[in-house]
Amino acid sequence: xxxxxxIVDDSLTVRMALMEILEAAGFSCMACQDGxxxxxxxxxGTFKLAVLDVLLPDDDGVELxxxxxxxxxxxxxxxxxxxxxxxxxxxxRGLTAGADDYxxxxxxxxxxxxxxxxxxxRLKGSVQETSDAILVIDDSPTFRNALVEMLExxxxxxxxxxxxxxxxxxxxxxxxxxxxxxxxxxxxxxxTVIRRIRLDAALRQTPCLLLxxxxxxxxxxxxxxxxxxxxxxxxxxxxxxxxxxHALLRSxxxxxxxxxxxxxxxxxxxxAVDDSPTYLNELGEILRGEGYxxxxxxxxxxxxxxxxxxxxxxxxxxxxxxxxxxxxxCRRIKAxxxxxxxxVVMLTAVEDRKAMIEALSAGADDYLSKSGEPDGLRARVMxxxxxxxxxxxxxxxxxxxxxxxxxxxxxxxxRETAEARAAMAEELELKNxxxxxxxxxxxxxxxxxxxxxxxFGLALLEDYADILxxxxxxxxxxxxxxxxxxxxxxxxxxxxxxxxxxxxxxREVDLSFIARACLARLRQADPDRDVEVVIPDGxxxxxxxxxxxxxxxxxxxxxxxxxxKTPHARIELASETRDRQQVIVLRDNGAGFDMAHAGxxxxxxxxxxxxxxxxxxxxxxxxxxxxxxxxxxxxxAEGKVGEGAAFFFTLETKS
Amino acid sequence: xSEKRILLIEDDGxxxxxxxxxxxxxxxPSLAAVARTGEEAFELLSQFxxxxxxxxxxxxxxxxxxxxxxxGASVLEKLRAEARTRWLPVVVVTxxxxxSGHADAYRLGANSYVVKSTDANEFADTIEQVARxxxxxxxxxxxxx
Numbered sequence: 063x064x065x066x067x068x069i070v071d072d073s074l075t076v077r078m079a080l081m082e083i084l085e086a087a088g089f090s091c092m093a094c095q096d097g098x099x100x101x102x103x104x105x106x107g108t109f110k111l112a113v114l115d116v117l118l119p120d121d122d123g124v125e126l127x128x129x130x131x132x133x134x135x136x137x138x139x140x141x142x143x144x145x146x147x148x149x150x151x152x153x154x155r156g157l158t159a160g161a162d163d164y165x166x167x168x169x170x171x172x173x174x175x176x177x178x179x180x181x182x183x184r185l186k187g188s189v190q191e192t193s194d195a196i197l198v199i200d201d202s203p204t205f206r207n208a209l210v211e212m213l214e215x216x217x218x219x220x221x222x223x224x225x226x227x228x229x230x231x232x233x234x235x236x237x238x239x240x241x242x243x244x245x246x247x248x249x250x251x252x253x254t255v256i257r258r259i260r261l262d263a264a265l266r267q268t269p270c271l272l273l274x275x276x277x278x279x280x281x282x283x284x285x286x287x288x289x290x291x292x293x294x295x296x297x298x299x300x301x302x303x304x305x306x307x308h309a310l311l312r313s314x315x316x317x318x319x320x321x322x323x324x325x326x327x328x329x330x331x332x333x334a335v336d337d338s339p340t341y342l343n344e345l346g347e348i349l350r351g352e353g354y355x356x357x358x359x360x361x362x363x364x365x366x367x368x369x370x371x372x373x374x375x376x377x378x379x380x381x382x383x384x385x386x387x388x389x390x391x392c393r394r395i396k397a398x399x400x401x402x403x404x405x406v407v408m409l410t411a412v413e414d415r416k417a418m419i420e421a422l423s424a425g426a427d428d429y430l431s432k433s434g435e436p437d438g439l440r441a442r443v444m445x446x447x448x449x450x451x452x453x454x455x456x457x458x459x460x461x462x463x464x465x466x467x468x469x470x471x472x473x474x475x476x477r478e479t480a481e482a483r484a485a486m487a488e489e490l491e492l493k494n495x496x497x498x499x500x501x502x503x504x505x506x507x508x509x510x511x512x513x514x515x516x517x518f519g520l521a522l523l524e525d526y527a528d529i530l531x532x533x534x535x536x537x538x539x540x541x542x543x544x545x546x547x548x549x550x551x552x553x554x555x556x557x558x559x560x561x562x563x564x565x566x567x568x569r570e571v572d573l574s575f576i577a578r579a580c581l582a583r584l585r586q587a588d589p590d591r592d593v594e595v596v597i598p599d600g601x602x603x604x605x606x607x608x609x610x611x612x613x614x615x616x617x618x619x620x621x622x623x624x625x626x627k628t629p630h631a632r633i634e635l636a637s638e639t640r641d642r643q644q645v646i647v648l649r650d651n652g653a654g655f656d657m658a659h660a661g662x663x664x665x666x667x668x669x670x671x672x673x674x675x676x677x678x679x680x681x682x683x684x685x686x687x688x689x690x691x692x693x694x695x696x697x698x699a700e701g702k703v704g705e706g707a708a709f710f711f712t713l714e715t716k717s
Numbered sequence: 718x719s720e721k722r723i724l725l726i727e728d729d730g731x732x733x734x735x736x737x738x739x740x741x742x743x744x745x746p747s748l749a750a751v752a753r754t755g756e757e758a759f760e761l762l763s764q765f766x767x768x769x770x771x772x773x774x775x776x777x778x779x780x781x782x783x784x785x786x787x788x789g790a791s792v793l794e795k796l797r798a799e800a801r802t803r804w805l806p807v808v809v810v811t812x813x814x815x816x817s818g819h820a821d822a823y824r825l826g827a828n829s830y831v832v833k834s835t836d837a838n839e840f841a842d843t844i845e846q847v848a849r850x851x852x853x854x855x856x857x858x859x860x861x862x
Contacts, residue, residue: 506783506813512835513812514731520837521738542837549835 065092097121116145140181197238199229226250253288257353269310362386396425405446554681624652782811
């Protein structure tokens with residue numbers, strides 16, 4: 063089996079130490095001492111993660127990183143760069159080149175293992191489920207056994223551990239639901255166990271209960287200082303321990319208590335800036351001891367550079383530095399939009415009012431004398447981080463509320479729109495029904511008198527033929543002609559309104575078939591006409607066949623009508639492509655029209671020919687226009703008086 | 718063979734006169750009675766002759782679909798509900814075609830549904846064809862009368 067982790071470091075000690083801690087944590091490792099062997103290893107093996115030293119005798123860790131990112135086979139690997147804090151520029155270079163993490167030397171092995179575990183877990187893409195067991199860490203067999211017994215009686219599964227080291231190992235493997243740890247243990251003590259747990263991304267949300275000696279007065283401080291969620295004095299009744307544990311489990315299980323990386327328990331990154339390496343390293347020691355991840359910068363410029371690639375939770379800033387001094391650095395931090403919320407604690411060797419005021423006016427959040435006790439430093443840093451935490455939390459809650467408010471408003475708006483739309487559709491439906499009823503009664507009521515006029519006209523002609531003279535018969539015939547025209551107007555207007563109201567049923571329509579059927583009807587009504595008709599086969603178009611039939615009936619009817627006086631009448635239907643679009647065209651060699659009137663051709667009641675030349679209602683082309691518009695298409699015409707007309711239309715049915 | 722009898726239910730006097738004029742010239746010869754409303758029609762249908770016997774039902778009913786009041790539909794419904802008139806040929810005539818009227822008429826038991834054309838020649842032709850078919854060609858079932 064190939065190793066999971068590739069370690070590249072030129073120092074034998076570092077290589078051995080890394081191998082040891084990572085293998086102890088259960089990972090398989092392979093170590094390389096220089097760039098050349100690392101390149102070979104990368105070419106042959108498949109690793110999940112690489113720990114790269116930035117400075118190699120023959121190579122550069124960042125170059126190796128670029129190589130890894132460039133090759134598709136290795137691009138997905140997690141890469142942790144390892145370097146001494148002095149090399150700030152490397153750190154910036156590494157992070158911008160795509161490093162997943164940058165750990166400074168000297169590194170804390172537990173922290174490194176935690177980061178490695180984090181990255182590998184992220185690569186796996188799945189978060190291991192938390193078990194429901196309670197981890198109990200206590201070196202005293204009597205107390206441990208009593209606790210185990212009590213917890214098991216209460217229905218819990220219990221994982222006992224006799225030391226902090228064993229407890230951490232079990233925690234990493236089993237991911238317990240909660241940890242109960244004795245404050246005083248040989249080796250790693252209780253608060254340290256909790257701190258280590260808080261450093262591990264997978265475990266940091268685990269509720270931790272610290273057991274303290276009954277006579278320790280600062281038990282509470284000690285417990286919360288370590289990041290414990292609760293503490294119990296060992297002298298308390300067993301049911302107090304159980305009650306506290308249950309309270310912890312409840313709040314951990316509640317959905318609102320889901321803690322993200324911004325929680326109080328997440329490891330905090332601190333940037334310490336000082337031109338004195340001695341003080342800087344001392345500062346690093348103290349803060350690392352507190353479980354913080356510490357970055358060191360030796361100048362204001364370095365600090366600003368680091369902050370530009372990686373935000374931190376708190377900045378400790380020396381007031382007096384060569385180059386960009388503390389006040390200026392602080393001012394720049396507070397002026398950057400992404401950084402201005404980062405707490406800045408100003409450090410100074412001299413404790414005077416002037417320096418303090420200067421620092422605070424530059425935007426520093428707190429002020430600290432270098433000569434003070436480390437406890438003071440710890441407390442202030444923690445206070446600042448907590449303050450930022452609370453600020454972030456408040457902002458998060460506010461944003462969450464705002465987001466919910468917006469969502470609710472959007473939902474309300476969407477609902478109102480939907481309701482309005484439904485009401486509109488309903489009203490439209492109602493209006494359509496009304497219109498339908500209206501058209502029917504119009505048709506019915508307008509026709510009745512026409513029927514009567516024509517009926518009695520015919521009766522006069524037939525029954526009183528002997529009384530009427532030629533002029534009388536001619537008048538009655540005129541009455542009947544007008545009646546017939548009125549009848550056609552009513553029919554056409556009804557058809558026009560139907561074209562707008564009817565339901566649109568889109569599918570592939572055989573235009574050739576419809577055209578032939580229309581022409582057959584025209585021939586049947588006018589059998590003496592000799593018209594040459596050209597209709598190509600299989601003219602399929604998308605559209606509503608009933609509507610298209612109405613359109614073709616009108617267009618073909620017009621062509622038929624206006625070629626009546628043409629000696630060799632010819633009507634041709636064709637499909638052409640213009641601008642990559644199908645255009646249907648109907649040409650005839652009939653009476654044609656003056657292009658000057660082309661614009662009003664499709665208006666209702668527009669007639670370009672005298673009634674005695676060509677009869678018509680002036681509604682047909684308006685109907686055709688509506689049909690084409692309902693298809694989302696366009697229609698236009700070309701013509702010349704005495705030479706014929708051509709009607710073009712497009713159909714763009716989407717569905 | 719006695720003259721065929723027709724009941725014309727029509728409220729429009731002009732239409733009624735025109736229909737009667739056409740029927741006068743049609744074969745087979747027929748005698749038409751006109752009812753202007755549904756009520757009048759049912760009154761005519763329940764009349765007794767001089768000898769005190771109930772008159773036999775007509776051979777054909779022409780029913781205007783757009784009667785005032787209840788309309789042709791309710792008249793047709795009642796005709797189909799009564800044993801004496803259940804099997805009578807009923808031709809619905811309407812002033813304007815409508816899809817729903819067409820469907821309703823046949824659903825309620827109409828034998829034909831014809832539209833009165835505004836063209837007098839077409840109108841006459843339609844009435845003539847209806848009369849010829851239902852009075853001459855169609856044979857009523859033996860239990861009618």
